Structure formats: C-alpha cells, structure tokens
Amino acid sequence: IIDSRDIHKEYRMGTQTVHALRGVSFEIKQNEYVAIMGPSGSGKSTMMNIIGCLDTPSKGDYILNGHDVKKLTDNQLAEVRNREIGFVFQTFNLLPRSTALANVELPLIYSGIRSSERRKRAIEVLEKVGLADRMHHKPNELSGGQRQRVAVARALINNPSILLADEPTGNLDSKTGQEIMELFEELHAAGNTIILVTHEEEIAAHARRIIRLRDGLLESDTIVAAP
Amino acid sequence: IIDSRDIHKEYRMGTQTVHALRGVSFEIKQNEYVAIMGPSGSGKSTMMNIIGCLDTPSKGDYILNGHDVKKLTDNQLAEVRNREIGFVFQTFNLLPRSTALANVELPLIYSGIRSSERRKRAIEVLEKVGLADRMHHKPNELSGGQRQRVAVARALINNPSILLADEPTGNLDSKTGQEIMELFEELHAAGNTIILVTHEEEIAAHARRIIRLRDGLLESDTIVAAP
Ligand SMILES: Nc1ncnc2c1ncn2[C@@H]1O[C@H](COP(=O)(O)OP(=O)(O)OP(=O)(O)O)[C@@H](O)[C@H]1O
Numbered sequence A, B: 001i002i003d004s005r006d007i008h009k010e011y012r013m014g015t016q017t018v019h020a021l022r023g024v025s026f027e028i029k030q031n032e033y034v035a036i037m038g039p040s041g042s043g044k045s046t047m048m049n050i051i052g053c054l055d056t057p058s059k060g061d062y063i064l065n066g067h068d069v070k071k072l073t074d075n076q077l078a079e080v081r082n083r084e085i086g087f088v089f090q091t092f093n094l095l096p097r098s099t100a101l102a103n104v105e106l107p108l109i110y111s112g113i114r115s116s117e118r119r120k121r122a123i124e125v126l127e128k129v130g131l132a133d134r135m136h137h138k139p140n141e142l143s144g145g146q147r148q149r150v151a152v153a154r155a156l157i158n159n160p161s162i163l164l165a166d167e168p169t170g171n172l173d174s175k176t177g178q179e180i181m182e183l184f185e186e187l188h189a190a191g192n193t194i195i196l197v198t199h200e201e202e203i204a205a206h207a208r209r210i211i212r213l214r215d216g217l218l219e220s221d222t223i224v225a226a227p
C-alpha cells in the first residue's frame, strides 16, 4: 500500500543544499509492522513526512494505495490524511491553547462526527493512555511525557489504517512506554499498518521489519523473526 | 551546594489542585553526578525547574550555595542562573528565529563576552556536539535530535558549575547519545556538578547516585557503585 520509489528530498539553504534523502526505495504492505531507525539527522522524520503526505519528494515517486500522490489534488491529499493516517509527530504538534480533550477530538471534527460522540471517544482514548485525570489541562500544564501521550491519543482516535509514529516513547519511562506499545499492538492486531521511527532497540523489537537509514540512504531492510 | 528541604509544588486549576511535588528533601554536594528518574508525570521537570531557580516552591525551602533563594532578588537569581547553571530543557526552548550559532552564543551575551570570542566558543561547542555543518540552520531546519544537541551545546558553553539536563538524549540514537554523555563526563571530571533527568537506564548508569520520584514524592535515593 506504500510504495516509495527512489525518493529524494533536498533543502536549499542559500548557496548550500542539504540532501536529506538521496534515493530511498521500499514497499510496505497492508498490516505490516515496520520500525525505521538510524542516526540523528539520517532522514527518518523527512521520510515519515513524505509517507504521511505532509511533504512531497524533490525527486522520485510515492504511491499510496495505488495513487501517485503527485497526481492527487490538495483536497484528495487532505482526505487521505484525515481518513487513513494517524500521525504521532516527534514534536507532538499540539494546539497550545486547547485542552488535551480538544486536541484529541480534532481528527473527528474533520470526519464530521457529532460533538457528544467525539467527546465520548476522546475520553475513552485518553483513558487508554492513562490521562483521564488530565483531560482539561492545556499542553503547558502537562509534563513532557503527558504531552506525548496526548499526541498518541490524537493519532489513535480515528482508528487509522496506517499509524505513523515518530519517536512515540522518547519522553516516557519504560512502563508507560510499554503501555503505549500495547495500544499499537492492539491496532496492528486489528489489521492496520504500523510504521514507527525509534532509536530505542526495545521499542523496535515490537516490529517485524527494520528499515535503517544513514545519511539519507537506505542502509538495510531486514525482516525480523517473531519473538 | 543544593539543599532542598520539604519542597512542595502545587498548581491550582479551577477547583482542582495538582500536587506535582509533595515534600521532597535531598542534598547534592559539589561535583556529585546525580540521575533523577521516575514515571512520566512524577514531578522530575518540576523539581529541575526549582533547582535551576526557574520556578519557586509552593512550600519548603531551597538553599543554593548557602543562599535561601526566597531571599534573593530577581537580579541575584538571574545572576546565579547565568553564571553557575547550564540548563538543557526537556523541550529544548531554542529561539525559533535564530540560527544554531546565535542560540548557542546566547548565554555568553549575558556574561558580557565580546562577539568575536563568543562566536569562536560557540563554533567550538557546536563542533563538540557534531553540528559544525548545521551552524546557520534555524531550529525548524534541524532534525529533532539536532535541536536537542544545540540545546546541549548552549548549556555547556558557559562551563557551568551546575549542569541541569532534563532528558538530554530522548531524541538521539545510542551512538550520538553516548557522545553527549562523554561531554558531560568531561564537565564532571573538571569538578562540576551534574544533575540529569532520564528514563533510560543506560544513561542513568553514568551517574553515581539515583534519586527516584513517584507521584511527587521521593521514592528512593541510592548511591551507585562506580562501574
Ligand atoms: N502548569 C501546570 N499546571 C498544572 N499541572 C501541571 C503543570 N505543570 C505540570 N503539571 C502537572 O504536574 C505533574 C508533574 O509534572 P512534571 O513535568 O514535573 O513531570 P515529569 O516527571 O517531568 O514527567 P515526564 O517524564 O512526562 O516529563 C504532572 O502530572 C503534570 O500534569
């Protein structure tokens, strides 16, 4: 369902060009569980933004569910993003003036779900990430790991068919991190696809396949035996 | 040099009160290397903000270098912070419109160092964290781990006598994380004090003492044998 063909991404900075991705190709099928790893600055978040249709490649093709994203209109791209993809950003990207509850409800507003149903589902998923007692806190009234969990709850509320999680446990102690991984496992067991960026080996161990990037290139792509 | 006596911190939220710290006491002497650990939301960052004089306790006393911080004026507090303390924030807190170089130079502006000397020292410390080739990038032109390393460089540039690092390696792969820990070890070997919040056991293993918080209370305070 995800077919990345010779993806390049460049950033022009004055006279310099940063080659964040230098030709990366891989396919990910429905219901795979893939970890993307690699050193800091190797291009993981850049790749995730392209997979999640939040950015376009400088060169190369990205085919999502059979559609070449270059040929989709902005409306169609937004539709795919809101219906199919759940995104946990490395920087959380929460609305600073909204409560945890309002932040988690946001994807359902795009799906046209009515407000009592939205609130009910947002409370459920906040309970799942252990933040029922922090529902009315704004992001700056939460700890770092609590903000991260609100970002995870927001990504899960729409039961996405593709979950893109960029370092979802970086700010969590191991017990809380494992609880988040159990939620991902539930989504995976229901037939959905999980793509996870992490630098923690024990988090990557949940995946069945590890793609390693280095300096904007694919260094290795390994199927891992089930534990 | 750090004497925290029955520190409480409360946040009033409408009718609710959040007890982030419920009476925490410990002493840290010159040149100790302490890790503060505990579950997400247990009060680690709140404690670090009080130790770093960025916040005041609701109750209890905080004595820094023999001074009760309650009795210091705002100017005196700012003086202590700028001269003695290096802070790596969990949220990095970089100036979004300034380059990596300008962000790292910032503490030296407060110290009245002239600009050619500031630039030279900022380049040196950016080289130490492996970002010499990203000096002119703004924070949104850097990867998550690169932003974290700029925050580390900014905290080290003033050779602080107390380094407060809140989850300094959360976004770094293990090799880059180890490089940062080597820089901390250098600062420690030069006689300075290191206080580090982390949830990663292999990072905490660099410390000689581990303070564990849970639900705003001190759960344990253990001296660790040297490896
Ligand atoms: N401004 C605030 N208003 C209300 N509650 C707050 C505020 N800041 C923090 N809290 C609450 O205080 C508690 C402690 O927060 P703190 O940031 O110290 O936790 P932490 O141990 O650093 O967690 P993490 O490991 O997730 O970063 C949390 O439950 C949080 O929700």
Ligand SMILES: Nc1ncnc2c1ncn2[C@@H]1O[C@H](COP(=O)(O)OP(=O)(O)OP(=O)(O)O)[C@@H](O)[C@H]1O
Binding pocket: A011, A013, A018, A019, A020, A038, A039, A040, A041, A042, A043, A044, A045, A046, A047, A090, B134, B137, B140, B141, B142, B143, B144, B145, B146, B171, B172, B173
């Ligand atoms: N807007 C931008 N302008 C210029 N360079 C950029 C920009 N965004 C990213 N880069 C550069 O592209 C490279 C890849 O960045 P990316 O965020 O994908 O790395 P990453 O693998 O996610 O790293 P980390 O593990 O530190 O989060 C980095 O060297 C970074 O400096």
Ligand SMILES: [Mg+2]
Binding pocket: A044, A045, A046, A090, A166, B143, B144, B145
């Ligand atoms: Mg990244």
Ligand SMILES: [Mg+2]
Binding pocket: A143, A144, A145, B044, B045, B046, B090, B166
């Ligand atoms: Mg914290």
